[in-house]
Amino acid sequence: MLGAYREQAYQVYDDAYRAAKRLYADVDALVNNPSDMTLLTARNSWRAAREPYSQSEALRFGNWFVDEWDAKVNSWPIDEGFIDYVDGSYLASPTNLWARTNIIASRSMRVSDREVPLNYIVFKQLQMLESVADVESVVVTGYHALEFMLWGQDTHGNGAGAGERPWTDFSLKQCTNGAVAADSEMPCRKRGEFLRTVTILLMRHLQEMREHWGAGEGTPGDRLVRGDVNTGLNRLLFGLAAMSTEELSGERMQVALLTHAPEEEQDCFSDDTHNSLWYNAKGIENFYYARYPEASASQGAVSGPKPSLAALAWRYYPDLAARLDVAFDRTREVMAVIRAQGESGEQVVDQLIAADNPDGNALLQDAIDRLREQGLLLNELAQALGLQLMAPAALGEAAQ
Amino acid sequence: MRTSLVVLALILGACDVDKQQFPEVDEAVLVTEALSGGATTFTKLNPNVSLAQHAYSQPATNLGTQERASFTLGNSFFTSPWVSAPSSVSTRDGLGPLFNAAACQDCHIRDGRGRPPDGNSAISSLLRIALDSGRPDPVYGNQIQDLALPGARAEAVLGIDWEYSERRLAGGEIVSLRKPVPALTNLGYGSLQATHTSLRIAPPLIGMGLLELIDENDLRAVADEFDADGDSISGRIHWLSGVEGRQVGRFGWKASQPSVRQQSLAAFANDMGISSAHFPDEICTPEQSVCREFPVGGRPELEPAIEEAVVFYVRHLAVPARRAVAAPEVVAGKVLFFELGCAACHRPQWTTVTSPDSPALSKQVIWPYTDLLLHDMGDGLADGVIEGDAAGAEWRTPPLWGIHLAKVVGGQGIGYLHDGRARNFKEAILWHGGEAAASSEAFAMLPKGQRENLLSFLKSL
Numbered sequence: 001m002l003g004a005y006r007e008q009a010y011q012v013y014d015d016a017y018r019a020a021k022r023l024y025a026d027v028d029a030l031v032n033n034p035s036d037m038t039l040l041t042a043r044n045s046w047r048a049a050r051e052p053y054s055q056s057e058a059l060r061f062g063n064w065f066v067d068e069w070d071a072k073v074n075s076w077p078i079d080e081g082f083i084d085y086v087d088g089s090y091l092a093s094p095t096n097l098w099a100r101t102n103i104i105a106s107r108s109m110r111v112s113d114r115e116v117p118l119n120y121i122v123f124k125q126l127q128m129l130e131s132v133a134d135v136e137s138v139v140v141t142g143y144h145a146l147e148f149m150l151w152g153q154d155t156h157g158n159g160a161g162a163g164e165r166p167w168t169d170f171s172l173k174q175c176t177n178g179a180v181a182a183d184s185e186m187p188c189r190k191r192g193e194f195l196r197t198v199t200i201l202l203m204r205h206l207q208e209m210r211e212h213w214g215a216g217e218g219t220p221g222d223r224l225v226r227g228d229v230n231t232g233l234n235r236l237l238f239g240l241a242a243m244s245t246e247e248l249s250g251e252r253m254q255v256a257l258l259t260h261a262p263e264e265e266q267d268c269f270s271d272d273t274h275n276s277l278w279y280n281a282k283g284i285e286n287f288y289y290a291r292y293p294e295a296s297a298s299q300g301a302v303s304g305p306k307p308s309l310a311a312l313a314w315r316y317y318p319d320l321a322a323r324l325d326v327a328f329d330r331t332r333e334v335m336a337v338i339r340a341q342g343e344s345g346e347q348v349v350d351q352l353i354a355a356d357n358p359d360g361n362a363l364l365q366d367a368i369d370r371l372r373e374q375g376l377l378l379n380e381l382a383q384a385l386g387l388q389l390m391a392p393a394a395l396g397e398a399a400q
Numbered sequence: 401m402r403t404s405l406v407v408l409a410l411i412l413g414a415c416d417v418d419k420q421q422f423p424e425v426d427e428a429v430l431v432t433e434a435l436s437g438g439a440t441t442f443t444k445l446n447p448n449v450s451l452a453q454h455a456y457s458q459p460a461t462n463l464g465t466q467e468r469a470s471f472t473l474g475n476s477f478f479t480s481p482w483v484s485a486p487s488s489v490s491t492r493d494g495l496g497p498l499f500n501a502a503a504c505q506d507c508h509i510r511d512g513r514g515r516p517p518d519g520n521s522a523i524s525s526l527l528r529i530a531l532d533s534g535r536p537d538p539v540y541g542n543q544i545q546d547l548a549l550p551g552a553r554a555e556a557v558l559g560i561d562w563e564y565s566e567r568r569l570a571g572g573e574i575v576s577l578r579k580p581v582p583a584l585t586n587l588g589y590g591s592l593q594a595t596h597t598s599l600r601i602a603p604p605l606i607g608m609g610l611l612e613l614i615d616e617n618d619l620r621a622v623a624d625e626f627d628a629d630g631d632s633i634s635g636r637i638h639w640l641s642g643v644e645g646r647q648v649g650r651f652g653w654k655a656s657q658p659s660v661r662q663q664s665l666a667a668f669a670n671d672m673g674i675s676s677a678h679f680p681d682e683i684c685t686p687e688q689s690v691c692r693e694f695p696v697g698g699r700p701e702l703e704p705a706i707e708e709a710v711v712f713y714v715r716h717l718a719v720p721a722r723r724a725v726a727a728p729e730v731v732a733g734k735v736l737f738f739e740l741g742c743a744a745c746h747r748p749q750w751t752t753v754t755s756p757d758s759p760a761l762s763k764q765v766i767w768p769y770t771d772l773l774l775h776d777m778g779d780g781l782a783d784g785v786i787e788g789d790a791a792g793a794e795w796r797t798p799p800l801w802g803i804h805l806a807k808v809v810g811g812q813g814i815g816y817l818h819d820g821r822a823r824n825f826k827e828a829i830l831w832h833g834g835e836a837a838a839s840s841e842a843f844a845m846l847p848k849g850q851r852e853n854l855l856s857f858l859k860s861l
Contacts, residue, residue: 064444068451077480093481094495094502094547095523134811136479241465246472255476258705259491264480372469379465 001307002232004290006213006221008306009059011292012283013210015052020206023049023146024199031192034170042195043150047272050143053206054276055283055292061247062239065212065220072205076144077263079137082129083145084191085177086153091263098133103140104187104194105177119186121193123201144269146198149191151269152178157262158354160345162271170195230387236309237382240284245375248280249368257364262350273349274342281335281371285328288378309381317384324381327374334367430725436801436861437607437719438752438764445720449808452720456511456606456802456809460716462760467716474713477706478504478511482672484549485697491706494697496673497552497690498545498683500526504710507602507671511717512809514602516580516820522546522558525601525820526671527582529594534786537594539687543670544584552690553588560599567830569844569851577827579780580819589688596792598783599819600653604809606802607768608651608660609715609761613752614772616648622747622771633744633835635773635797638790650772653818654787655796661711668702676702715758719766719801724860733857736850741839745797747771769800769861778833781817793834800861825858826851 026045030038053073060067079092081100092099101109108115111132118125126140139145152165168176168188175181175188182188213221224232256264267273286292290308305311313321342348352360382388435441440460445452459471481502482495500523501507507514507524514524527544529537536542540555548554562578569575582597625636638649640658649655657663662678669679673691677700684691724730737743746769754762774794782793790796795818803825806814815822822828832840843851 091483093506094483094499094549095481095506097521137481242468245465245469250469250472251476254473258473259480261492372466375465375469 001290001309001312002225002229002236004306004308005236005287006225008287008290008292009056009221010210010213012052012056012059013206013213016049016056017203017206017210019045019049019052020199020203024196024203027146027195027199030167030170031195034167034188036167039150039165039167039170043270046143046146046150047270047275050267050272050276051279053143054279055286057247057280058240058243058283058287060239061242062235062237063220063224066209069205069209073142073202074144075136075139075142076266077137077268078139078144078148079135080148080153080269082133082138083140083148083194084152084187087155087178089155089157090153093135093137096135096137098135098138103129104190107186118190121190121197123197126197126201140194141198141201143202144267146195146202147267147269147272149195149198154262154269154271154350156350158260158350158357160348160351162348163269233385234382234387236287237378237385237387240288240309241375241378241382243280243284244371244378248277248284249371249375252277252280253364253368253371256349256353257361257368260353260355262353265350265353268350271342271348271350274339277349277367278335278339281331284374285332288324288328312385313381317381320377320381320384324374324377327370327377331367331370331374334363334370338363338367427726432765433748433767434722434725436722436767437610438766440607440610440716440718440760440764441721442718443721445723445805452805452808453510454809455720455805456604456717458718458720460609460718460760463716464760467712467760470709470712471716474709474711477710478713481506482674485695485701491703494674494701496547496549497694498555498688499547499549499673500543500545500671501547502672504667504672508605509602509810509814511606512604513806513814513816514820515810515813516599516601516815517558517560518813519559522560525558525599527558527584528598528600528783528785528787529592530596530598530785530787531593532595534788536685537592539589539685540592540594541683541685543683545670545673545683548588548690549694552694554586555588556584556592557586559583559585567844569848570846571848573848575826575830577821577830578823579821596784598785601815601818601820603653603798604802604806605714606717607719607766607799608663608717609758610719610752610764610766611650611768611770611772611799612660612715613755613758613761613764614650614750614766615753618750619648619772623773631741631744632838633741633775635745635771635775635835637772638774638788638796640788648772649774649788649790649796652787653795653798654785654790655772655774656787656790660715661707664711664714665702665707674702675700676707677704716760719768720805722767722860723804727856727860729853729856730860732850733853733855733860736846736854737857740842740854741836743769745771745773745775745836746800747797767801770797773797775836776834778835778837780831780833783818800858803861804859825855829854 023045026042030042060070079096079099080086081090081092082098084102084104103118106118108117129140130138151163154163166176168174170188170191172185172188175185177187212219252266262268265273267276289310290306313324347360352364439462442458442461445455459468483493484495485493495502509524516525529540529542544555546554546556546558561581561583563581565577567575567577580599582599619637623637624634627634638655640647640649647658649658651657651663657666665676665678668674668676669683673683680700682691748769749767752761752764774790774796776793777795784792786792816828817831822831829840829843
């Protein structure tokens, strides 16, 4: 079972890496030849890149090294005014001194009595910027930084509509900053550099994580498989339960619902949160059943019955297994409704969470309750197996 | 299990040094001592210390799945910035108009302690002010809020000058000490009448729920207000009177708050300008009309569900395990800690009472190294600010648990003691005066090697 988990993890990150590679090709096309069409293609490619990644998040909490790594690729919320222009509706942390830096428009910035040039966006600089600011909401790498660069700020609050960055924001010939013409081609050139650099960085991170689950000896994935079975089982179950009850239903859904805040919506620039929620939930389910039928790009997609937690539960605790099946079905049902409404444009997540939308609120609350139920049942399964569901140890498990 | 063996090795530390010159140790006892917060202790320290910067932000290890979800919810409201009212983010609006910070974690850096002002930012410390009588300044109140919403005037800009001195220790080592002299400029509301100013850094929040559950009777038993036992140490409970009758003060630099809830709500009110059921009013004094001129973010601004989540979160922040408890220099340092009298106030061990609201925190054997009592700490540390029943030279013994990770969590800029003046443990010890003067002096007179042992013990806590 642990071996199947490792293989599936490899597959998911392999897909995520390949999808990021396709995103790079489309981003490159956008930068070389900016137009409505190339911008739309790049945005769709970003959406596609999120699908495997969102499913991989079910691995985070059972694996300390994944959770630590995750900040490099998926940090949010972002004070996006650090990166580029924003309008009056921008809500940054009032104590983030860097919240309106705008590295795209600035030729330099002052860092501890030193003027740092910002004429070009390059790797080293991006990493330096995050560490110098030392503010969690200063994020210049990962999916959400790219999302902001592709969509721009969503100025519609809880209303319909996502970010509306025009393709001319990337044009060297008729460079704009949104609705207004830019003084020079510099911001547009730097946006292109930003997209390329951050996408390459993302690819590298995904490749690194894929290798952690690869066939090599001594990798974290290898240590999991060779290690103590109960420790491994505990990690699988803890990870899925924590993703269900803490991260997905808590941090991502309950907080957004309680605050009614569009900024608390994870994919807030693209309004694509209904998809990340759907694939997050799907990831949990897939790892419970050890199935990953969406393996589209990679060769040798996982198929046929694999040793899984579900099979284990059915073998030893059929009553509990049946309840878990029902719980996963119920979660999938309601998540499908949220996704369908988002895809059809009927309502997206920032509308669902609006204070004056009781039906939308109730729909989201239903999904939260079902995810919690599912998490508690996973906990019950752990107890039935004699495991004390505990956060995984960092010791000996940290990747290098 | 392999991992627990590794945990054990980390906790016990390297033991291949010649033990003869050091006391015998019972390793089973040491393992218990290493779990500073009993079963709640966070034991999964990353061996790569630079990656352990979130070691103060972990939930109590023995929380169940559902309780962890509550913790996560509270964490979100602890870390996210509050915004001005009215806003689409209605649950998180109500900041200011005067404030020191926009989020709890602005000051409690990664749930740890704050930094004294460094010339760029004074965000994680604040200035407490008072008249001679201890009463608040009629205009500025009892705290300077150095930030304000756009359109409002901040009360002042807080700067610090450092006053340096030197102390010579046995063997000739010279230690440079510094003391902050707060300087207020750009006063926004006229001249300051307060005669005492006291810089305060934000304290770390680990283990707060456990300290709340130390039995009041146990605290009474160790209090010795009139020094009946003649050891020159006369700790006393800071009794607070409130609507709920007489209560033991447990939290804050002068133990002025009785509970995690009240401490947290006071911070919401005073540091962020956010009203709550317990503190329904904005923090302006009658002389400051600014609070009446700005819209409020609901009455109260802190909604009850959010209050519950944040209080749950703060109560259940785990204390990280100790490190290297069996290392010979640590064991030797521990003996000195007792011999020098440090343990008379930094009392090592307590057992919590049962609380139906907090089963995970109940009946835990904990090692906070505090007695939660007020002690006269002498002129060097005195700030002259009378708080309730606490005098200008009195301070609550701060807990020492988890202190080995203070700089990993908060960065090199953090400091120890109420105003962050001490840059390391040695300086902190040397500032101890008053009831602790004899212990501090004894430390200074120790041979250097033994001083290092005592510091090693502190670095293991």
